Amino acid sequence: MSHPPLIIDVTRGSLVESRHRCIAAVAGPDGGVVRSWGDIEQPVYGRSAIKPLLALALVETGAADAFGLGDAEIALACASHSGEPRHVETVRAWLRRIGLSAADLECGAHMPYDEPSMRALVAAAQTPDAAYNNCSGKHTGFLTTAVHLGEPTRGYIRYEHPVQQRLLGVLEQVCGLDLSEAPRGVDGCGIPTIGIPLGNTAMAMARLADPVELPPERAIAAKRVVAAMMAEPYMVGGRGEFASVLMEEAAGKLALKPGAEGVYAGILPGQGLGICVKAEDGTSRAAQAAVGRILEELGVFDAAERRALADRLTPPVLNRVGLEVGRIRPAEKAAF
Amino acid sequence: MSHPPLIIDVTRGSLVESRHRCIAAVAGPDGGVVRSWGDIEQPVYGRSAIKPLLALALVETGAADAFGLGDAEIALACASHSGEPRHVETVRAWLRRIGLSAADLECGAHMPYDEPSMRALVAAAQTPDAAYNNCSGKHTGFLTTAVHLGEPTRGYIRYEHPVQQRLLGVLEQVCGLDLSEAPRGVDGCGIPTIGIPLGNTAMAMARLADPVELPPERAIAAKRVVAAMMAEPYMVGGRGEFASVLMEEAAGKLALKPGAEGVYAGILPGQGLGICVKAEDGTSRAAQAAVGRILEELGVFDAAERRALADRLTPPVLNRVGLEVGRIRPAEKAAF
Numbered sequence: 001m002s003h004p005p006l007i008i009d010v011t012r013g014s015l016v017e018s019r020h021r022c023i024a025a026v027a028g029p030d031g032g033v034v035r036s037w038g039d040i041e042q043p044v045y046g047r048s049a050i051k052p053l054l055a056l057a058l059v060e061t062g063a064a065d066a067f068g069l070g071d072a073e074i075a076l077a078c079a080s081h082s083g084e085p086r087h088v089e090t091v092r093a094w095l096r097r098i099g100l101s102a103a104d105l106e107c108g109a110h111m112p113y114d115e116p117s118m119r120a121l122v123a124a125a126q127t128p129d130a131a132y133n134n135c136s137g138k139h140t141g142f143l144t145t146a147v148h149l150g151e152p153t154r155g156y157i158r159y160e161h162p163v164q165q166r167l168l169g170v171l172e173q174v175c176g177l178d179l180s181e182a183p184r185g186v187d188g189c190g191i192p193t194i195g196i197p198l199g200n201t202a203m204a205m206a207r208l209a210d211p212v213e214l215p216p217e218r219a220i221a222a223k224r225v226v227a228a229m230m231a232e233p234y235m236v237g238g239r240g241e242f243a244s245v246l247m248e249e250a251a252g253k254l255a256l257k258p259g260a261e262g263v264y265a266g267i268l269p270g271q272g273l274g275i276c277v278k279a280e281d282g283t284s285r286a287a288q289a290a291v292g293r294i295l296e297e298l299g300v301f302d303a304a305e306r307r308a309l310a311d312r313l314t315p316p317v318l319n320r321v322g323l324e325v326g327r328i329r330p331a332e333k334a335a336f
Numbered sequence: 337m338s339h340p341p342l343i344i345d346v347t348r349g350s351l352v353e354s355r356h357r358c359i360a361a362v363a364g365p366d367g368g369v370v371r372s373w374g375d376i377e378q379p380v381y382g383r384s385a386i387k388p389l390l391a392l393a394l395v396e397t398g399a400a401d402a403f404g405l406g407d408a409e410i411a412l413a414c415a416s417h418s419g420e421p422r423h424v425e426t427v428r429a430w431l432r433r434i435g436l437s438a439a440d441l442e443c444g445a446h447m448p449y450d451e452p453s454m455r456a457l458v459a460a461a462q463t464p465d466a467a468y469n470n471c472s473g474k475h476t477g478f479l480t481t482a483v484h485l486g487e488p489t490r491g492y493i494r495y496e497h498p499v500q501q502r503l504l505g506v507l508e509q510v511c512g513l514d515l516s517e518a519p520r521g522v523d524g525c526g527i528p529t530i531g532i533p534l535g536n537t538a539m540a541m542a543r544l545a546d547p548v549e550l551p552p553e554r555a556i557a558a559k560r561v562v563a564a565m566m567a568e569p570y571m572v573g574g575r576g577e578f579a580s581v582l583m584e585e586a587a588g589k590l591a592l593k594p595g596a597e598g599v600y601a602g603i604l605p606g607q608g609l610g611i612c613v614k615a616e617d618g619t620s621r622a623a624q625a626a627v628g629r630i631l632e633e634l635g636v637f638d639a640a641e642r643r644a645l646a647d648r649l650t651p652p653v654l655n656r657v658g659l660e661v662g663r664i665r666p667a668e669k670a671a672f
Contacts, residue, residue: 013521108656185349320444
């Protein structure tokens with residue numbers, strides 16, 4: 001029997017205007033579930049939230065060291081970056097280091113999420129190339145591993161390619177599952193995305209937080225990936241981005257990563273806990289408020305951090321002239 | 337006892353990735369509910385979906401005729417327009433006709449929803465004024481009525497102002513309710529928004545579709561408002577906008593209007609029916625798919641229209657390179 005989902009309300013004036021349901025789990029590295037909301041056996045596409053798991057291969061294959069990658073690059077491999085100049089330039093420099101360019105990225109292109117960066121491009125009448133794609137760091141990490149291991153780079157996004165098969169192996173090990181028959185789809189950036197029970201994804205995140213259950217090489221990679229995310233929060237997201245802001249404010253306490261369709265993964269090294277959240281309806285506002293509630297329940301923030309993050313954890317709803325007209329916050333009753 | 341909600345699934349590959357619940361009602365002008373999903377007694381802010389109701393005052397006070405307004409202006413009074421040049425220029429010309437300017441609009445400003453229009457502004461290093469606000473037509477309608485009746489224009493967005501009190505009276509009559517104690521909030525554009533049971537909003541839309549139950553002056557206004565929306569679908573939304581596209585394709589069969597937080601109102605003059613949809617989670621993709629399902633159930637589209645609108649009624653989910661990776665569509669099972 002599952003616990004009720006975590007309910008997030010969006011208020012306006014005297015009414016709850018909209019309501020979200022989130023599935024969520026907090027797990028330890030042994031798979032023990034500390035806290036759960038909703039049916040955590042449900043398979044969920046981790047989307048970009050599991051990029052920290054996908055970055056393990058970059059480190060443990062030796063590719064990261066072979067090309068002298070630092071925290072900035074490893075953080076970018078875990079990133080959904082906002083396409084600001086420093087993100088894009090770091091990706092380009094990294095691609096040059098492995099003898100490739102943005103033309104080798106198979107993720108497609110889109111406008112930067114960061115509005116000033118988007119406006120600067122538009123004002124310069126420029127079209128973004130694939131280096132601007134929020135996943136360009138992850139893809140550059142994939143290419144780096146392929147180059148390091150002498151694999152073909154072309155077609156690295158296909159399920160059958162050694163890069164993706166290696167990632168599947170990592171996921172099976174850290175999630176403790178045979179994923180050969182798991183539900184499968186194509187992610188926004190073209191790579192396979194695998195349906196994994198939410199509780200298992202939380203456990204995988206716990207294994208990044210405390211790699212005691214991981215094989216030695218993978219444990220070293222896990223520590224390096226989490227340390228890079230916490231050292232370079234800006235590279236993982238961008239200016240003002242929810243996860244970046246939380247990682248900057250509560251520095252060293254957590255690594256946090258969003259994914260499309262309302263997924264969040266959290267890593268709490270100090271507590272050895274992993275978190276996975278999925279907003280049933282795919283909205284990030286719901287997933288963020290759920291993450292806020294869970295981090296609060298786990299006592300992650302001190303009083304000063306809680307004050308500094310108040311408008312992130314339960315954000316105001318603003319109208320067009322900037323007046324607060326409501327709030328996004330956990331429902332007052334536990335369940336509905 | 338209410339029927340189950342209307343469930344909209346977002347698929348990706350072999351999995352339902354996200355799921356939405358919608359409340360919806362189809363009503364006749366006498367308030368009889370033809371079909372319902374979820375708890376339609378629940379108070380819902382109609383937001384911009386009820387602009388056609390708010391436009392009644394513009395016509396029935398004589399203001400529209402006094403200033404020689406045509407279908408374009410009346411459609412704009414019902415619009416959430418996308419800020420394209422023709423929208424903005426028509427609003428500016430209308431404001432000049434009543435002796436005012438964009439500086440008199442109290443709705444605030446935002447970038448055009450239409451991307452080419454947004455890019456053109458950015459490329460020209462221009463900042464949008466309030467004429468670009470998607471609600472600028474509605475606000476110009478409010479100002480027109482105030483000028484016509486000799487009321488002060490300043491503060492016309494406040495609950496206590498004659499403009500808003502008049503709208504409250506219209507809503508009470510068309511919805512058949514005393515709204516003095518109804519839940520209330522502030523809309524994105526600054527005006528009061530009133531919580532009205534969803535079934536009553538559907539009935540109000542049915543009264544626009546078939547004004548037999550309305551007082552004579554209001555009935556004339558209703559016919560004119562609905563005719564203007566159907567004559568000028570582009571003015572009600574914009575290029576490629578969901579409701580505009582449906583109104584263009586099924587010309588003369590329906591008037592349709594979205595509102596923020598997943599609300600849609602539909603008017604079917606031929607059938608004398610009104611529709612109101614609210615996506616519980618506030619997402620427009622869910623509300624649109626629900627509208628599609630309901631219009632299908634009501635037999636609104638012929639085979640050619642259904643084919644032309646297929647990618648609107650159950651839209652594909654595309655990845656960054658434009659590959660179809662899923663669909664947004666009603667759940668296969670009726671309820672969950």
